[in-house]
Amino acid sequence: METGVARTLSGALAARIRAGSGVNVYACYQCKKCTTGCPVAPFADVNPAQIMRAVQLGDEARSLDSRFIWLCTGCETCTTRCPMGIDVASVMEELRILARLDDRVRKDMPFAGILDLNYRSFRRWGRLYELELVVRDLVRRPKAVPDTAKLGMRMLSRGKVRWLPATGSPRQMQRISQAADRIEGQERAEAKAAAAGTPPGAGGASTRGGAS
C-alpha cells in the first residue's frame, strides 16, 4: 500500500460508522497498538491501524473493500488495548455490516459467505443448523471439499454431527428478526442519508452508545 496518498477526503463513512457503532474514529492517533496485537493482520492486505486511517479519510476502497474485514475473528484484542478506548473491533464489525448493506461484500473471501450462511441458518430454524451451513458452503466452494470432508469424518465418528435441524422456536425467531430488520433498517437508512456530505473530522452524531 502506498503511504501518504489520500484518495478521498470525506467524513461520510466515519459518520455512518459513528451512527451505527457509536465509535468516533477521529479519536485514533495511529499508535498501532491494535495492529501489534492483531492475530490476523500478518495474513491480511491491510492492518487495523490502516483501516482506522482509511476510515478517517473516507477511503472506502481500503476499508469497506479490504480483505481484512473478512479475516477479523472478533477477538477484541484491539478494543481491549486501545489507549483511546476506541472499540476498534466494533469498527470492523460495522464495516462488515456496511459492506452488506451497500452490496459490496467481497466474493473472494470465503468467511463472508460463511457468515452469511450462518446468519440465514439460525434465522430460518431458530438455532444454527451446522450441517446445512457446511453443505451450502461446499456447494459454493467445491474446492473446500477435501479439507472439510476430513474434519467432517472425524466429527461424524465422534457423534458430533447433528443430521436434522434443532428448532428452537422458529416463530419467535421470525418475529424478533423481522422486527429487528424493520427498526434497524429504518435507522440505518436515515443515518446514511444524514451522513452524506459530512466533512472529514466532523464525526457525525452518535445514535447508539457503542452497543455491538
Added chain:
Amino acid sequence: MSTLAYYPGCSLHTTAKELDSSFDATMERLDVELAEIPGWQCCGNSAARSANRLLAAALPANELAKVKDDMKLEAVAVPCAACFNRFQNANHAVGDEATATDIARVIGRPYEGGVKVLNLVDVYHDQVGLEALEARVVKPFRGLKVACYYGCLLTRPPKVTLAEDPEYPVHMDAVVRAIGCAPVEWDSKTDCCGAALSLCEQGVVDKLVRKIITNARERGAEAIVCACPLCQINLDSRQAEIKKADGAWVDMPILFLSQMVGRALGVGEKQLGVTKTMVDASSVLAWPDGGVATPQGLSR
C-alpha cells in the same frame, strides 16, 4: 441446592456434546440445579453482529428477559464462551437508553439488565466456590501440569465481559488448582485460536493453533484446558493437519474444564465424553492411574 437458568447454546448439542454432558454431571454433583430456558434460540453468534446489531443484542436480551420475568431467576449459566460474550453484550447494550428502547420494541417487553451471566469458569469459581468444589473432589489430579486456555471471549472486551484481568486472567487456574492440577504460567492463555476461520482459512488457524500449543508444551503442560467450544475444536482438530507438515509434532490433549472437574468429582467416562476428543485424552483423564509418565507431572 441452588438453581441456575441454563442456556446450552447450539454447539453444546452438536460439536461440543461432551461439554454439555460433563457440565450437567458436575452440576448434579455440586448441588446446582440447572433449569434450561424454555424454547431457547440461537444467541446470534458472530454472524448476527456482522449483519444486524440490533438483532445481535435483542436475541440474547430475549433469553435474559425469559430468565428474569418467566423463570424468576437471577443468574444464567452459559458454558459456551461465545454465547456468554453475546449475553454479556446484551446486558451492556441495555445500559444505553436508546438501544434498550429498540430492544424492547423488538422482543416485545422491556429488559433493563440485572440477570447475572455466568460462564463455565464463573460457575465453578463463583457459584459453587473453590472451597466447596475442593471438598467434593474424590479423584484429584495430584499435580498434573495443565495450561488454562481462556481464548478471547471469556475476557474481552472487559467493559462487556467485566473480566478483572483480561490480559492475564487467573480464575480458571484457581479452579484447576482446586481439583489438584498444577496450572502452568504461560504466554498464550488469551491468544486467539482463529475461531470460525477454521471453516475456510485453515492455514491461518494452523499457525495460530501451533503457536498456542507449542507455548503450552514449552511451559511444561501435559494438557490444555478450555472453556470455549470453538477453541476446543480448533486446538483439538487441527493437530492432525499440523502433524502432516511436521513429523516431530507431539500431540497435546485438549479438554474442557468441565471434563477435568467431572473427572475429579468421580463422573463416569460416558458423561465425561472421554472418546469425543480427536487427540486421545484418555491418559489425562486417567491420571495418575495409568497416566502419562513424565517426571514434570509429578512435581506436586
